[in-house]
Amino acid sequence: MPKVKWLQSKFNGNDKYDAFPLLEVLRIYELEALEDWFEAGVAAEDGCLFPCLINLMLENCPKLKELPSLPPKLKNLEIEGIRWTTLNFCSNSNPIPLETLWVCDCPNITSLPLADEIARLAALRSLKITNCPNLISLGRYREMDITNNSSLILDYLCISHPSVLQMEPLKSIASLKKLSISDNDEVVSFPNEAEQWFLKVRSSLSQLGFIYLASLESLPSFLESLSSLQSLHIDVVPMLRELPNLPPSLKSLTIWGKCHPELKERYGEDGGSDRHKIAHVPHIHID
Template identity: 75%
Template sequence: MKFPENSYISSIYGIGKLKSLSELYIFNLRDVSGYRIGELKNMTDLYKLGINRLENVKDGEEARNAQLCEKRRLTDLTLCWSDIHIDSTNKYLDENVLDNLHPPKCLRKLKIERYMGARSAIWMNNVNWIFNLEEIVLSDCSEWETLPSFGHLPFLKLLELYDMPKVKWLESKFNGNDRYRAFPLLEKLYIGRLEALEDWFEAGVTAEEGCLFPCLIQLYLVDCSKLKELPSLPPKLKSLEIRSTGWKTLNFCSNSNPIPLESLEVFDCPNIISLPLADEIARLAALRSLTIRYCPNLISLGRYRQVEDTNNCQLMLNDLHINDPSVLLMEPLRSIASLKRLIIVHNDEVVSFPNELEQWFLTVTSSLSYLIIYKLKSLQCLPSTFESFSSLQYLQLFDVPMLRELPNLPPALKRLEIEGCHRELKERYGEDGGSDRHKIAHIPDIFIR
């Protein structure tokens, strides 16, 4: 947790005497007089409060002395246990303490870090008490098993869950309801390192048709290898990032509406076989940024539907980030003509660009303005078609140790950066008497290191 620079205020002895204080970003508890949680009892004007080192609270009764539920202006609350507390085995104490840190109903933002209890606080399971929450962040709570029914919160817009390895599903049963409108206003969902997460719902719970994340704009999933695929992408989703998941494909919406997705990143997903971009190309007019890295079993980006006029349907990508150049030969990337920025990184196998890829580069000569090649350990030569790249302005070559020679570079190139390449290349093009320095003399900014 990052604390503001003025967090030194928490070192004031007997801070509870500052009864009119409205913000206390972080209060570091100590087990000594003047620094215990009871100091908060009469600070009724607080609207923003952070409490750290909650392991120094001896029991639930002492936690109740903070009287959080009486602070009628409190809208932003952070509750933290310290790093050393992670090894604690007294989960029942943590549960008792959290049960008694009951916030008021006006709370809008809640953050909990390093809580070692296995269950949610009692007040968290009563949707009427947390009804007004708009932002929830839970992190490093390694013993927590079952989450509250956050999907019922009518105003929740942001949910972040990190490092909670025992959570198995995102949403559980609530008051016997098996079907409901899930997360009705949620816009941003970030889930990271929930290794046991298997499904979006507990068995027997189902969202109403088309009503799972109806307002979701950003979805970020990292290290959730067991998580099942979504039945369909949320209808308003603009940004999707999946890393280290077990997904095999993406399920786009089954209706015929345009797909608003602007950015898609698929990273380190060994089970991914297909990304059906070509299938939905007519509905993916908004897609501008695409990343596909470390997906060794990817064999298809979909197929064009026969009913569509594919001559008028192309991805209008601006940015493409890959580690395997062969994906450039898969439709719809094979026919792309709008690309402005291409990044090829981390590949130890590519020695050169075969003729088919040389031809592919010719399709983007009039649009590509930025090319980065980074950590291609075996690459020995660049595309010979470089001279025809009329729009290329920036070329960066980082850690390409086998590259000894540059092709003729386009006259419009403004910046050339070369770092971590072969000694011979430095000698040929370096500014200290390089024999081929004249070939790149037209470039205004040159950095060869």
């Protein structure tokens, strides 16, 4: 296989490199030996690293070193199977245009400094943090951020463990439309602290999903208080036997994939003993 020259660059008026000056979308995947972004001596500072990049996807490149900073126009970042320990945002004080941040299957990640940069992350709308077992912090939430009314306003959030909801800035989230809790084999039930968090978003949360939760035995009873909830999706939650009371606002209930036989018996359309408890939901699908 012929070698591909991977560096596209030009000198600007200040004799600095612009690396990949026109590139907008970059996906790097399954390069298990890749370590460095550039050859030694190639400048990648002061906004010259991928100056026009909008979408960056990194998958299963375990040796790849961390970016020195995010590209200045980056809107969508997805990393999966990367062994970084944290994530470096831009070092300047400009707003960070990031709209989507997905971090999945990154066992070495211990911190994502979202709270540190909350004032500059006003564009962030989609956040996914799954299968990062060593994550202990989303940054430090300062009092000045609260007084400046800087808080996350997300459309979509996906997490693996409810404990992440107790980390700032998620703990003080202002608004959320869609939440998925997925890919966890350990969670059996939801802690009491989760109720206060859900009550904060009850007027904005419209879609909720519990997906691939192998040990979950019960859904939180406070679901009934989510006054804006319209869609509830349960997918591969095999230990769940019973549903809590569901809010009057609910329009769609889907129970999909492998589920406990008792759940089907109790809520099934044909003579289920608890079918009347979900009769107010217009659209019900139990697979």
